[in-house]
Amino acid sequence: MAISEVDVRAHAKWIGTPxxxxxxxxxxxxxxxxxxxxxxxxxxxxxxxxxxxxxARIKRVDLSKAKAYPGVALxxxxxxxxQATNSLPSVFSLGNKPAPFAxxxxxxxxxxxxxxxxxxxxAADRYIAEDALDLIEVEYDPLPAVTDVEEAIxxxxxxxxxxxxxxxxxxxxxxxxxxxxAFAEADRIIKRRLYFHRYSSTPLETFGGIxxxxxxxxxLTIRSNHQIPAMIHPFMxxxxxxxxxxxxxxxxxxxxxxxxxxxxxxxxxxxGHLSMRLxxxxxxxxxxxxxxxxxxxxxxxTGYVEVAVKNDGTILGVKMKTYDNDxxxxxxxxxxGVILWSHxxxxxxxxxxxxMDCHAVVTNKCPVTPNRGYGRMQHQxxxxxxxxIIGRELKIDPVEIRLKNFIRPDEFPYEATNGSLxxxxxxxxxxxxxxxxxGGYEHWREEQKKSRAEGRYLGIGVVTIMDSGASNLGEMxxxxxxxxxxxxxxxxxxxxxxxxxxxxALGTVPQGQSHETVSAQIVADELGLSPDEVTVLTGFxxxxxxxxxxxxxxxxxxxxxxTGALKGAAQxxxxxxxxxxAHFLEARFEDLELSGGRVFVRGVPQKGMAxxxxxxxxxxxxxxxxxxVEPGLEASCNYNYPKANQMDEKFRANYASTYANVAHxxxxxxxxxxxxxxxxxxxxxxxxxxxxxxxxxxxxxHGGFAHSLGATLYEEFVYNEDGQLLTSTFMDYLCPKATEIxxxxxxxxxxxxxxxxxxxxxxxxxxxxxxxxxxxxxxxxLTPLGVEVLGSNLSPQNIMAMIWKAKGREPxx
Amino acid sequence: MAKxxxxxxxxxxxxxxxxVEGRRxxxxxxxxxxxxxxxxxxxxxxxxxxxxALLNGQSILSCLALAVQVDGAEILTVEGVADExxxxxxxEAFWENHALQCGFCTPGMILSALALLKENPRPTExxxxxxISGHICRxxxxxxxxxxxxxxxxxxAETSQTKGTVQNV
Numbered sequence: 001m002a003i004s005e006v007d008v009r010a011h012a013k014w015i016g017t018p019x020x021x022x023x024x025x026x027x028x029x030x031x032x033x034x035x036x037x038x039x040x041x042x043x044x045x046x047x048x049x050x051x052x053x054x055x056a057r058i059k060r061v062d063l064s065k066a067k068a069y070p071g072v073a074l075x076x077x078x079x080x081x082x083q084a085t086n087s088l089p090s091v092f093s094l095g096n097k098p099a100p101f102a103x104x105x106x107x108x109x110x111x112x113x114x115x116x117x118x119x120x121x122x123a124a125d126r127y128i129a130e131d132a133l134d135l136i137e138v139e140y141d142p143l144p145a146v147t148d149v150e151e152a153i154x155x156x157x158x159x160x161x162x163x164x165x166x167x168x169x170x171x172x173x174x175x176x177x178x179x180x181x182a183f184a185e186a187d188r189i190i191k192r193r194l195y196f197h198r199y200s201s202t203p204l205e206t207f208g209g210i211x212x213x214x215x216x217x218x219x220l221t222i223r224s225n226h227q228i229p230a231m232i233h234p235f236m237x238x239x240x241x242x243x244x245x246x247x248x249x250x251x252x253x254x255x256x257x258x259x260x261x262x263x264x265x266x267x268x269x270x271x272g273h274l275s276m277r278l279x280x281x282x283x284x285x286x287x288x289x290x291x292x293x294x295x296x297x298x299x300x301x302t303g304y305v306e307v308a309v310k311n312d313g314t315i316l317g318v319k320m321k322t323y324d325n326d327x328x329x330x331x332x333x334x335x336x337g338v339i340l341w342s343h344x345x346x347x348x349x350x351x352x353x354x355x356m357d358c359h360a361v362v363t364n365k366c367p368v369t370p371n372r373g374y375g376r377m378q379h380q381x382x383x384x385x386x387x388x389i390i391g392r393e394l395k396i397d398p399v400e401i402r403l404k405n406f407i408r409p410d411e412f413p414y415e416a417t418n419g420s421l422x423x424x425x426x427x428x429x430x431x432x433x434x435x436x437x438x439g440g441y442e443h444w445r446e447e448q449k450k451s452r453a454e455g456r457y458l459g460i461g462v463v464t465i466m467d468s469g470a471s472n473l474g475e476m477x478x479x480x481x482x483x484x485x486x487x488x489x490x491x492x493x494x495x496x497x498x499x500x501x502x503x504x505a506l507g508t509v510p511q512g513q514s515h516e517t518v519s520a521q522i523v524a525d526e527l528g529l530s531p532d533e534v535t536v537l538t539g540f541x542x543x544x545x546x547x548x549x550x551x552x553x554x555x556x557x558x559x560x561x562x563t564g565a566l567k568g569a570a571q572x573x574x575x576x577x578x579x580x581x582a583h584f585l586e587a588r589f590e591d592l593e594l595s596g597g598r599v600f601v602r603g604v605p606q607k608g609m610a611x612x613x614x615x616x617x618x619x620x621x622x623x624x625x626x627x628x629v630e631p632g633l634e635a636s637c638n639y640n641y642p643k644a645n646q647m648d649e650k651f652r653a654n655y656a657s658t659y660a661n662v663a664h665x666x667x668x669x670x671x672x673x674x675x676x677x678x679x680x681x682x683x684x685x686x687x688x689x690x691x692x693x694x695x696x697x698x699x700x701x702h703g704g705f706a707h708s709l710g711a712t713l714y715e716e717f718v719y720n721e722d723g724q725l726l727t728s729t730f731m732d733y734l735c736p737k738a739t740e741i742x743x744x745x746x747x748x749x750x751x752x753x754x755x756x757x758x759x760x761x762x763x764x765x766x767x768x769x770x771x772x773x774x775x776x777x778x779x780x781x782l783t784p785l786g787v788e789v790l791g792s793n794l795s796p797q798n799i800m801a802m803i804w805k806a807k808g809r810e811p812x813x
Numbered sequence: 814m815a816k817x818x819x820x821x822x823x824x825x826x827x828x829x830x831x832x833v834e835g836r837r838x839x840x841x842x843x844x845x846x847x848x849x850x851x852x853x854x855x856x857x858x859x860x861x862x863x864x865x866a867l868l869n870g871q872s873i874l875s876c877l878a879l880a881v882q883v884d885g886a887e888i889l890t891v892e893g894v895a896d897e898x899x900x901x902x903x904x905e906a907f908w909e910n911h912a913l914q915c916g917f918c919t920p921g922m923i924l925s926a927l928a929l930l931k932e933n934p935r936p937t938e939x940x941x942x943x944x945i946s947g948h949i950c951r952x953x954x955x956x957x958x959x960x961x962x963x964x965x966x967x968x969x970a971e972t973s974q975t976k977g978t979v980q981n982v
Contacts, residue, residue, distance in 0.1 A: 024908040027916030028900070028923065030851015030891035037850035127836065204855045204863055204917045204951050255853070255917030256951050288856040512914030512952045695911045699953060703914065706954030730860035730949065738942040738955035 014521040015758055018695035019531050022516040023538075032253040033538070035208040035225050036285045043210065044073050046271055046284040047129035049119040049136050050294060051111035054145035054364035054723020055158060058109060058118065058138065065135035066121055071128035074278055075136075076120040076270070078106035085273055088266060089235045090332055092170070095482030100169060101161040103329050105266040111140070112160050112328035113366050114723055115294025117267075122274050122282055145364040145723035149302055149325040152363045160328065160362045169326070170335045170360040172478065174651045176345070176417040177353035179308075182317030186308035190390050196378040196771070197793040198300035198325065199715040200371055201707050202735060203511070205255020206286040207295050209268045211275035218246050220276060222268050225254040227261040228552035230507055233542055235332065236265060240272050247272075249542040257511035258707070259370030259554055263296035266331060292728045297717055298371030299337050300325040301378040307386050308353070313396045313404050317353030320382065324360050327367040334368060335360035336475045340375025343468035343656040345418050347383050348427045349405040352417035364723040370554060372707055376468065377768030381792050384463040384772035388779065389788070398776065399441060402464055403428055413754065419652030421643050422466070423689075423761070424751040425661040430685045431464050434663040437683030437745040444667050444681075452784065457670040458680075459781025463769040464663045467688070468656035469556035469762015470641060473549075475655060477647035488644035488657045490557065491546035492565035493636035494523060494573055498619050500597060500612025502527060504536045505544065507551030508562055512703075513764070514696045515558060519566055521692060522758070526570035527611075528595035546636045556762030559692065560641055560657040560753070567757040568637025576629060580614050583626040643755050658753050658761035660688040664773045670781040672803055675796035677778065683745035688763035689752040697763060701746055704767030710736040712771045716793050782806070818881045824849065825893025833880045839873075840864045842880035843890060851891040851920045855949065862948030865921035866890045872928040874947075891920035894927065902972070903927060903965040912961035914952035922948050926962045934970055938963065 026032050063075040082104045093099040102108070106117040119136050123129035144158040151157055152167040160167055183189060209224035220242060226232065229249035237244045254261065267284060275282040286295060304321040324338045338358045345354055373380070391401040406427040407414050414422040435441040444460050451458040472488040491507040504523055508515050516538065520531035527534075537545070546565075550557070574594060581599040582589045585607060593602045600608025615633045617624055622631035647653040667681040684701060691697045714734035718726045727733040752759025771792035778799060779789045785806045791798065817832040824847060831846050840857075843849045843866065855863030857876045864875040867889040894901045903926050906912070913919040922945060929936060929944035936944060941962045942955070950958060 018911075020908060021911065023916065024913060025900075027913055027919055028891075028904040028907050029895055030849070030920050032851075032916050034850075034853070034917065036844075036854070039845075039848070127834070201951060203915070204861060204949060205853070205915070206855075254915060255855075256915040258951070288858065288861075512916070514914070699911050699914055699957065702954035702956040703952045704954075707951070729858055730856050731858065735949045735951065737946040737949065738959060739946045741955050744954075744956065 012525050014524045014531055015692050016690060017521065017693065019517055019521055019693055021514050022520055022531065022536065023514060034205055034253045034255050035210060035223055038210055038223055038252070040210065040212060040281040043281040043283055044122045044124065044278065045126040045129050046120055046122050046274060046282050047126060047133050048117040049133045050290065051107060051114060051116045051118050053111055053140050053142050054114050055143040056111050056140040057143065058107060058111065059141050060139040061119055062137040063119060066132040069128070069132040069135055071124040072121055072132045074122040074274060076274060078104060078108045078118060081106050081270065081273055082108045085269065086239050086241060088239060088331065090330055091334065091336060091476050091479050092330070094476065095480040097480065100164050103331065105269045113294065113364055114725055115290065115366065116328060117270065120270055120274065122278065147363050147365055147719045147721065147723050149300070149323045149361045149363060152361050153323065160364065167362050168359050169330050169362055170338065170479065172339065172358050174356040174478065177317065179317045179319055179353045179355040182353035183308045186316050187311040188309050189306055190309060190386070190393055191304070191306045192386065192389060192790060194303050194305055194382050194385060195791045196301045196381050197791065198297050198717045199711045200260055200297045201258030202292065202733070203256030203258055203260060206288060206291040207261065207264045207267055208285040209264065209271055210281055210283045211268065211271040212281040213275040213279055215279040219248060220246060220272055221248040221250060222272055223250045223252065224264055224268055225261055226251060226264040226268065227257045227259070227509055227511065227554050229509060229540055230542060230547035230551035231549070232265045236269060236272065239269050240276065251509045251540040252538060254509060254511035257553065258372040259374050260296055261511065262333065262554060263331060263369035288730060289728050292733055293725055294366055296369035297327065297366045299368045299375070299378065303382045305382050305386055307390060309390055309394065311394060313391070313394055313401045315349060315351040315405050317351055319355040319357070321357040322359065325363050325365060326360050327363060327365040329367045330360060330362065331367050331369065333370065335479060337368065337370065337375040339478050340475055341379035342418055342475055342478065343420060343471065344376050344379065344466045345420065346416050347380065347466055348407060348464050348661065350407050351405065354417060365719055372704060373765045373768030374555065380465045380769040381772045384465065384769050385775055385789065388776045398462055399431065399435070402431060402462070419648070419654055420656065421654045422659045423753040423755055425659065425687055426749060426751055427464060427661055430661050430663040430687050430749055431462065433747045433749060434462065434665040434683045434685040437685065437747050438665045438667055438681040457672055457781040459668050459670060459777040459779070461666045461773045461777030461780060462664065463773045463776065465766065465769045467556065467660040467662050467763055467766035468658070469660065470560035470657035471555045471655060472644040472653065472657065474647045474653040477653070478651055481647065484646055486644045486646045487549035487640060488561060489548040489550055489638065489640040490561035490565045491548045491551060491636065491638045492562060492569045493546045493634065494569045496573065496611060496615045496633035498612065498615050500610060500615050502529060502534045504534060505546065506562055506565070507540065507545055507547030508558060509540045509553045511553060513553060513558060514693065515562070518692045518696060519562065522563060522566045523570055526567060526574065529597060533597070546638065548638050548640070556764045559688070559760040559762045560756050561639060563760055564639035564641065564757050565637045568639050569635045572635035572637065573633060576633065577611070577614055579626055579629050580618060581609050584609060641755070658756060660686060660761040660763045660766065662686050662766035664769065666773050666777050668774070668777045668781060670778060675799035675803065679742040682742055683747065685747040685749060686763060686766055687749040687751050689750060689761040690759040691748065692758070692760055698746055700764035701766070702744065704764060705744060705770065706736055706741055708767040708770030709741065712774045712792065712794050714795065820880050820884045822883050822886055822888060824888045825890060835879065835881055837880045838876055839878040839880050839883055840875040843875060849890050849892050853917050853920060855917065862925065863918050863921045865924045867924055867928060870931070872925050889924065891923055894923060902968045903962070906961040906965035906968065910957045910961040910964060912953060912957040918948055918950045922950065922958060926965065930966055930969060935966055
């Protein structure tokens with residue numbers, strides 16, 4: 001089915017259409033406004049001195065020479081910052097409990113990862129600030145570092161926080177169904193230790209911010225490229241010891257985020273404080289090395305996975321013992337990432353007996369934060385690898401074992417064992433479609449037979465997952481049941497001014513997700529206009545835009561939340577417009593129609609009023625309005641997903657809102673001499689319900705695939721035993737280029753969500769299982785050698801290591 | 814006070830005269846001194862291509878050049894690609910084909926496409942991929958960027974045939 005054939009909304013004119021983006025004219029002409037493009041009068045520049053050690057006590061910091069350097073306005077140490085601010089709130093402290101350790105944006109007493117900020121310099125320009133950094137003398141007392149998560153949990157391991165007495169900062173077990181019974185009834189229990197490596201989506205724009213404190217008003221305005229400014233607003237006000245109404249968060253264009261920019265706030269605290277000291281704007285822009293070294297990484301996870309199966313391939317239950325390597329600090333929203341797979345605990349399958357045994361561990365690596373596929377891609381790697389391993393052990397084909405265990409199309413809406421409400425889907429159809437798009441499964445199995453006879457190594461891989469969207473932040477309740485959350489929402493405001501034109505503001509902060517365009521499409525449909533006639537404000541301003549408790553752009557939330565907010569606000573306006581028009585036209589409310597900037601009586605287009613006339617009446621002549629109609633034509637809606645709920649005492653909740661479904665299929669040919677492979681065919685089929693803008697949806701699929709392919713083949717934050725990052729530039733942390741991306745066959749199915757206003761679902765993180773997809777294909781290709789893939793990074797050297805191991809040979813030196 | 818050097822340069826057809834420190838990067842000079850913020854800085858070590866500009870018609874990485882090196886030169890940045898209000902066919906094609914999401918890599922990508930099509934007006938898909946392989950885009954997987962450059966090449970070839978001129982780059 002081609003995208004254009006997908007049934008969107010029978011009556012929608014713009015929703016479902018590949019409208020050209022409203023964002024593009026400014027971005028293709030160099031007129032975007034990213035944070036580093038903003039220049040304020042009297043602005044200073046900040047640079048950070050970073051730790052060269054992974055773990056060390058700070059004995060002495062001498063800033064005297066830096067202070068005396070011409071052009072330097074102010075210096076700051078971690079100790080000074082800690083005295084002047086409150087420590088960063090964390091999930092540990094949100095339930096009104098003392099945090100197990102204090103966390104400040106700069107090192108206090110000790111450094112815990114290479115690149116941790118130790119001191120800051122503010123100067124007339126960045127060059128001078130960096131000159132002055134060179135003049136700071138720091139005396140360190142190096143301590144043994146621990147980087148491996150399983151070393152870090154051993155007794156006697158170096159402790160990051162001595163006061164805790166352990167590096168395990170959090171541990172939780174959750175049992176759903178009856179795992180012990182399932183394991184007792186199993187024909188077999190299949191166990192593996194699997195490893196998901198550390199990487200990041202490395203947005204091309206690094207972290208940055210400008211803090212501007214005005215002494216006369218006491219107002220601190222922080223411009224940045226933060227992904228969750230509304231959510232983090234109360235944290236920052238608390239840290240900086242200012243009232244919320246004296247902190248204004250402003251976001252303009254953002255040069256990519258992918259989750260990683262949820263972590264910007266710790267740096268914003270530093271410049272916020274510096275600007276408050278100086279009464280002048282202070283800009284800080286991270287450089288690339290700083291970003292790779294010390295911004296934030298995606299989570300690395302080691303998992304001990306046990307699966308209870310029947311000999312016919314039926315999966316009865318899963319036990320997962322996991323250890324997340326969270327790096328030097330546990331910053332919000334960690335340790336949520338450890339259990340975020342609660343969204344998709346069963347993935348696409350029917351097994352309901354699950355034991356989650358999850359550990360968050362600190363080590364001397366960079367702290368972690370959400371990254372595209374947050375918390376779920378690790379689970380997807382484990383589960384989708386296990387599906388193949390189980391299939392192999394039971395001699396059941398990987399496609400067949402998935403089909404056997406899928407939740408059936410007639411079971412939706414399906415309540416998962418942990419209370420998550422899977423909205424809709426047809427998982428077998430998605431997988432079948434993906435196989436069709438690679439040219440047929442049987443065909444490739446035949447080709448594989450032939451190629452093996454020729455001594456070639458062809459491999460076929462499939463994976464099937466759920467791409468959940470819009471969490472209710474209820475995962476925080478799993479960490480601490482005293483934290484109550486059920487916010488899966490967004491807010492929007494729409495104004496029709498006296499000229500009859502429409503302006504929209506949202507609580508979202510898009511980083512490429514095209515919200516200006518898709519919001520205009522929705523509002524255009526609701527108010528009978530064209531998207532060109534709707535202005536959607538770029539970015540976000542906490543002082544003027546509406547927002548809710550979970551506002552922001554993360555966790556694929558727009559399609560499940562902002563759509564509702566826009567519809568809610570537009571419906572309020574429609575109602576008011578129709579009431580006014582009914583009054584003036586002496587017509588019945590229900591006979592009216594809104595189209596082409598006019599309200600008119602259905603079937604009698606000449607009997608109508610222009611939107612601008614209604615706006616003018618409501619603005620300038622309120623006395624003429626019918627009784628009970630509010631003056632002005634502006635309305636807002638603070639929307640919460642109707643199926644969002646609080647966690648119950650059994651740790652059950654609907655942890656996400658929408659549950660899109662994705663199947664990937666791939667054919668590779670492997671070179672066993674080099675460990676490299678060619679992708680011969682790749683297909684991906686998404687079912688995200690109705691698509692608001694198919695072009696935008698496809699763009700998300702393309703980009704997600706490239707991220708995950710890069711992660712599988714090239715990208716890894718490699719540390720040595722001392723905790724030094726070995727891949728800290730784009731020369732050794734290798735992002736894929738245009739020459740590395742194969743052709744993709746994209747398909748869409750459409751199972752509309754019954755719970756969202758337009759049947760849409762969040763999407764954009766469905767590429768999470770690409771490491772498992774390629775792992776499945778590589779293992780399949782190497783069947784003759786008996787290789788088993790247990791890790792997510794499949795670089796040529798890792799593949800060669802597996803081949804050598806299978807052949808009983810040591811790697812060549 | 815560090816020694817300063819005069820720099821005279823024509824950027825997007827406009828003459829500028831400034832004095833700069835010897836160490837000032839061309840990317841900082843363009844963005845801060847000339848306030849042409851369309852040129853973006855993604856890595857400052859010549860590995861991402863975001864800061865690409867054209868120096869006397871050749872593509873360069875402005876983060877690896879010093880401002881003093883461009884004295885007397887002509888530079889084209891993204892702000893100078895469109896002809897007044899009329900978008901260049903490459904820009905049109907980027908818009909038409911959804912070849913950008915966050916837009917941060919886009920200016921550099923457009924300038925490399927311009928340099929590529931000047932040298933090779935009818936590139937194959939493979940040649941386009943190689944032509945932009947100095948750039949990192951984290952949003953699009955390059956799929957629609959490649960398509961856009963193909964579309965632009967076709968459009969520009971048509972235009973130059975009908976007009977009998979080479980597209981002005």
